[in-house]
Amino acid sequence: MNAMPGGIFAGYEIQGVLGRGGMGTVYAAQHPRLPRLIALKLLNQDVAADPELRARFEREATLVARLDHPGIVSVLDRGIEDGQPWLAMQYIQGTDTTRLDPRTLTVERAVRIIGEVASALDYAHGQGILHRDVKPANILLTTAEAGRMERAVLTDFGIGRLLASNTQLTSSGTFVATLAYAAPEQLSGDPVDARSDQYSLACTLFALLTGHAPFAGTDPGQVVTGHLVKPVPPIGRPDVPPRLNTVVARAMAKHPAERFRSAGEFAAAAAAVVVQGQSGIPYPPGAPTIQYRPQPPVSGFVPADFPAAQFVGNSAPPLYDAGTARRSPWGAVWALVLGCFLVGFSSSGLVSGYSEIFSDLNAGSDTMDWLTLGNLLAFTVPLLVGGRLGDRFGPKNIYLIGLAGLILSSAGCFPAASMWWIIAGYAIQGLSAGLMLPQTLAVIIRTFPADRRGAALGLWAGAAGLATLLGPVAGALLIERWSWRAIFVAGIPIGLIALALAAVLVPALPAQRRRTDPIGLLLSAVALGLLTFGLSEGTNRGWGDPRVLGPVLAGAVLLGLFMLVQARTSAESLVAAQVFRNRNVVLSNLAAMAACAALASTTLPLFFYLQEVQGFSSLKSALVLAPAAVVAAICAPIAGSISDRAHPVVVPAVGFAFYGAAVLGFVALISARAPSLAFAVPGAVAGLAIACTWASLAAMATRALPAPGAGTGAGVHLAARQLGAMIGAAASGTVLTNAISDAYGGAITAFVAAVRTAMLTTLVFVLLGGIAAAFLTRGRSAAGDVQAGFSDGYAETVNGHRPQ
The missing domain is CATH 1.10.510.10 (Transferase(Phosphotransferase) domain 1)
Structure with missing residues (x-):
């Protein structure tokens, strides 16, 4: 090769060097037949031996040859001289x-x-x-x-x-x-x-x-x-x-x-x-x-x-x-938090009125189970679908539709004259909530930087915890003073205020125009539906019943298949691959599942003990958990903010430790037949546990989510939480039922022992959640994941040069 000034290369007379880089050298050269200079780009011989880099060089000629624009340097010719690829390009003086x-x-x-x-x-x-x-x-x-x-x-x-x-x-x-x-x-x-x-x-x-x-x-x-x-x-x-x-x-x-x-x-x-x-x-x-x-x-x-x-x-x-x-996103967060509170209130508040509803409407045994099951199915099955709809049409639009549906269904349930009327209205409430909740998370994900959304997610988690724990209190109070119908009416003013605030304060974030993944939608919906049905019916029918075991096994297989497909498919899949491939996201969702299982497995035996053993009313029993609700609401934003700065293990580990301490405290008080006020202490500790786990794990689970899939990623996190709650309720319900059967006809101490045994199952979920949280790592956020990809080398660094 003769690329020295005055030399001839591929017919072009070299005039001088214009620039050098890791890929090659660009020379000013005289065209052999026309009175014009050209830029001659030569690929370095060592680089030419790399098939990928050589293909990159040749790709430039192929692509630019298709372009004819005064603002793009045009390619005039290309070839190979003595085994060295070259491009002749327009010379820009x-x-x-x-x-x-x-x-x-x-x-x-x-x-x-x-x-x-x-x-x-x-x-x-x-x-x-x-x-x-x-x-x-x-x-x-x-x-x-x-x-x-x-x-x-x-x-x-x-x-x-x-x-x-x-x-x-x-x-x-x-x-x-x-x-x-x-x-x-x-x-x-x-x-x-x-x-x-x-x-x-x-x-x-x-x-x-x-x-x-x-x-x-x-x-x-x-x-x-x-x-x-x-x-x-x-x-x-x-x-x-x-x-x-x-x-x-x-x-x-x-x-x-x-x-x-x-x-x-x-x-x-x-x-x-x-x-x-x-x-x-x-x-x-x-x-x-x-x-x-x-x-x-x-x-x-x-x-x-x-x-x-x-x-x-x-x-x-x-x-x-x-x-x-430029508007602060906190206004949107407060508007969404009010909607989250309404969802939790509508769901948990009605639980206190089940017996009154069944009695007032003369419900048969064949319809009673469908009240809860219909709501659970309608809420859980469309979580990922609702998240995808928010990605496709904008989270604000789907949130407002869901909130409007929640308000209308509440109003529709008020004059209900039959059990099936209530079942249908309550199912519509569940569907509306399934549309709403993924959007609340998606808006927070898309309006707060990943390393500063902990406080917002803490507020979100605190509202959910407050509604979950105070809903039974409000429901019992409304029933005691008025009627079970008042539970539906009470949520309407809250819903109208939330609707007005959301319409004004929640930003209209852009829609994500991606292809629909029908296989992913179908797999997720069927898997969640089967698991919801099986877990809800297991306690009543028995886990060996084919109508329970079949759906649970089939749902687990389909859910595993869904996760495998989503982790391996392209960007057109329903859920971003990071959700199932990112270590911290997977572990955070598993830990969140365990945290919700722990809460559900605690409340069921605790309420049974307070009402059946202590003889408390529904209102007094619900008030026992009021300290937990207040502490969770106050401390969750603080815990979320701390989680933004602390090592990922710290805050959830503290939370699971609080869970364990709260459970042991409840067990000790149950064994001692302590007065009701004493339960406020472990209740407050449980509130701290909720604050630490729900907020920090939500922040970690969403930290690596890309915006195009924020809604479906949020749906996965919510589905994990919901499955955890159902698993926890099913586990403690089964243990409690079996223990009560063994104690039936015995002394009151036998019933206390049954409750204590059921309560101790919570420690299994606490341990599993703590183990999952212990393997969270710093730097495995969205940024950390990409940094890891550079550990083995990268093509070009900050200055654009290939490392030596």
């Missing part, structure tokens, strides 16, 4: 944007450069091609000459991909991109699309104005963490309009669906902010205003909630509601 000094670069000029690159990107996206490595070094600037203005040109499509085939990492699993400018979905291995290039373009604008990338650093792990979980830092320049920071933050949203619909729309929004913020003419003088109409968006990723930008001339594009974007 000028420099790249890394040479620009942010101290002298005006905001107007930087935004104009970004606008020209955005036009090139939208053209490439319209041709079905992604760039995947947008950064300052890949943006060339033509030299301004007489009559010709400076122009930005995009180069290096070496890791570009066709949109249709771009769903995974490279075949070897190696990350290829420049870390400092990579979108979160590139780092986490999620599917990428045109919005990934938009994210990198926004990083580039940030770098042009500040001199460094948004999450710059020498430690790749810190850079990855920044992209995945940290908020976008503001551009620290006094001449930058504040709204430009908002525009950049939106283009760099962690979740692609929350970005602009196209790179052009982002550039148009940025240009509009700059035009509105100054009265002069953008740099350089005489430069034409960006004339941009975005290309038709690529099918499959356009969120319905964003208006299309039509920025022409000096007119400003329709921007999104900046006030909404």
Whole structure:
């Protein structure tokens, strides 16, 4: 090879070196037949021996040859000389944007450069091609000459991909991109699309104005963490309009669906902010205003909630509601928490009125079981479906539909004249709750950074615990003062207030347009339905009954098959693969299941003891757990906030220790036939346990969830909790029933022993939950998972160079 100045290579006369990189060298060369310079790109011989890198080099020629745009460096020819691949490309006389000094670069000029690159990107996206490595070094600037203005040109499509085939990492699993400018979905291995290039373009604008990338650093792990979980830092320049920071933050949203619909729309929004913020003419003088109409968006990723930008001339594009974007998410959390409380109140409050309902409506034995079973089936079966609906149509919309259904079904149950009427209305309440609850978690996941959502999830968990434990108190009080029908009426004002607050305060987050996974939906619904039926009927029919054992075994097999399929399938699956492949997510969901099982297995024998042995009324029995409810509601946000900063094991481990202490305290008081006030102490300890476990485990279980699947990921967590509660109730109910049968006709001490035996089963769930929590690890969040992927090496680090 003769690539020295003056030498001839593949017919081109080498003039000099333009640049060198890990892949190869770019030379200025004279065309053999035309009076023009070209850029000759040669792949290094050592790199050419790597099949994947060689394919990457050849891919650039193939992709760029399909593009014809003034803002994209064109490929003129390619070939192999002496075994060395080469490309002949358009020569751009000028420099790249890394040479620009942010101290002298005006905001107007930087935004104009970004606008020209955005036009090139939208053209490439319209041709079905992604760039995947947008950064300052890949943006060339033509030299301004007489009559010709400076122009930005995009180069290096070496890791570009066709949109249709771009769903995974490279075949070897190696990350290829420049870390400092990579979108979160590139780092986490999620599917990428045109919005990934938009994210990198926004990083580039940030770098042009500040001199460094948004999450710059020498430690790749810190850079990855920044992209995945940290908020976008503001551009620290006094001449930058504040709204430009908002525009950049939106283009760099962690979740692609929350970005602009196209790179052009982002550039148009940025240009509009700059035009509105100054009265002069953008740099350089005489430069034409960006004339941009975005290309038709690529099918499959356009969120319905964003208006299309039509920025022409000096007119400003329709921007999104900046006030909404800057609004604190805490208002939405409080609105959602009220809805969560209503769900728990409607469910647990009615339990106190079962006997009155059965007596008043002359219920037969064949209908009594269906009241609880119908509600459980209607709630549990659609949890993942409800989460998917929220992802598809927006969590706010589905939440409001579910809340409206809950209110209407409550009103419909008030005049019920038959048992089947109540069963139908109560089942609709369960279905409405199944639609609502996944959205509450999804909104928190999508509006709070992963490392700062613990307090919000603590508030959410505290409301759930408060409603679960105080619902029986309120229900018993309403029945004692009025009637069981008052339970349905009492929830309507709360529901109307929650509906109004949610309509105003909950943001309309973008919908996620992904294909439906019918197999996943069917498997999850059937598996949850079979398990719910079997676990609910086991105590009544006996676990050896084929009508119980069959559904439980079939449901377990189908649930395992569902998890296996979802963990191995592509991004079109119902649930993000991280839910079943991420260690911390799996362990957190298992520990949450154990925590809910522990609570359920405690309350059933405790209520039996208070009512049947101590002779307490329903109201007095429910009041025993009031301290637990109050403590849980107060302490859960605190525990959630601590879990954001502490090692993942600490808070849940403390919670399970409190669970164990509370159970032993209850057992000791039951054995001693202690007065009712004494139960407040272990009750308060149980409240601390609920606060520590529910909040911290919810935070850990959702920390690695990607936004496109936030709803279904939330549905998985809720399904785990619900299954845990049913397992706990079934276990303690079975033990209690058997123990009571053995003690029937005996002394009261025999019944006390039966309750004590059932209560001690809780310790099994406490132990299992503690074991699961003990294996949680720091750094296995979304950021940590990606950092682990870099431990064996990465293609390019923060500066874009391959490590030696």
